[in-house]
Amino acid sequence: MYKVFVGDKPIILTTVVEKETNFKNYLLNTANVRKVIRKLNTTSLQEARLIHKNKDKLLKKFLKKLPNVIAGGGKVYNEQGDVLFIYRNDKWDLPKGKVDGRETIEYTALREVAEETGVAGLQITKPLETTYHIFKRNGRYKIKITYWFEMKTSFNGNLYPQIEEGITKVEWLNKNQIKEALENSYANIKMLV
Numbered sequence: 421m422y423k424v425f426v427g428d429k430p431i432i433l434t435t436v437v438e439k440e441t442n443f444k445n446y447l448l449n450t451a452n453v454r455k456v457i458r459k460l461n462t463t464s465l466q467e468a469r470l471i472h473k474n475k476d477k478l479l480k481k482f483l484k485k486l487p488n489v490i491a492g493g494g495k496v497y498n499e500q501g502d503v504l505f506i507y508r509n510d511k512w513d514l515p516k517g518k519v520d521g522r523e524t525i526e527y528t529a530l531r532e533v534a535e536e537t538g539v540a541g542l543q544i545t546k547p548l549e550t551t552y553h554i555f556k557r558n559g560r561y562k563i564k565i566t567y568w569f570e571m572k573t574s575f576n577g578n579l580y581p582q583i584e585e586g587i588t589k590v591e592w593l594n595k596n597q598i599k600e601a602l603e604n605s606y607a608n609i610k611m612l613v
Contacts, residue, residue: 422479424552424563428607429460431554432469433478448472453485457554457561486554489564490519492529494571495548495612496539498592503613505601506536506581507589512601514609516566517585525567533571537590538580544569551608568612 422433431453437445446456448470456468472478493516496504505512517532519525530542548568554561579590593601602610 422482422552423607423611424482424554425607426457426460426554429465430467430607431456431460431482432467433482434469434471435473435475435478437471438469442466443469445469445471448478448481451485453482454561483563483565487560487562489562490525490528491516491564491566492519492525492527492532493517493566493568494529494533494542494544495568496533496537496542496571496573498572498576499574500592500594502592502594503598504533504537504539505591505593505598506587507591508585508587510604512605512609514568514612515590516568526569529567529569530571536582536585536587538578539573539575539590540577541573541575542571543573544571546570548612551612553606553608566608 423430443466446468449472451470459465460468470482472481493514495514504515506515515533515536517536519528526544533539533542548570551566551568553564555564581587581590598613602613
C-alpha cells in the first residue's frame with residue numbers, strides 16, 4: 421500500500437477492495453487521476469483508493485499517470501536532538517528540493533538542506549521513507565516524489581532562511597515544539613516525524 425497526498429487527503433494505492441464509506445474505490449488502470457484529484461479537492465470525500473491486482477505494479481502504474489518531479493530532503497538532528505524545520509507558505513515543513521541535473525539524490529538532499537537553512541557540516545545517517553504528493557503548477561498536476569534522509573550535524577551557527585524560495589523561518593525544534601509545529605504541517609511530514 422502507498423499513500424499519495426492531495427493536500428492532506430490521501431490517494432491510497434492498494435490491492436484490497438473494501439466497502440466504500442468516506443472514500444471511493446477506483447480501478448487504477450481506468451481511473452482518470454485528474455478527476456479523482458478534483459473530487460478530493462472539491463467534495464467531502466476523505467480519500468480515494470486506486471486498486472490494482474498486482475501489488476508490485478501499483479506504484480509504477482500510478483506514477484505513469486502524471487509527470488514526476490524528483491526531490492531530496494532531510495530530517496536533520498543537531499547534537500541536542502532537536503530537528504531542523506523550515507516555515508514556508510504558512511506551514512512548518514522539512515527542507516527539501518528538486519534534483520538539479522544529474523546529481524545523486526543524496527547530494528540533492530544535502531545541497532537543498534544547506535541552501536534552504538544555512539546549515540553546514542551535514543552527514544546522512546540513514547535513508548527514511550519516500551513520500552508522494554500531488555501539486556499543481558501552471559495549471560498542470562504533477563507528482564512530487566521526495567526521497568528523505570535522516571541527517572546529523574554539529575553546526576551551531578546562524579540559520580538563514582532561503583527567502584527567494586518563500587522560506588520565512590528556520591528553527592531547531594525540540595520534541596514539544598515539534599508536536600505543536602505538526603499541528604500546522606503537511607500529512608507527509610507528520611508521517612515522517
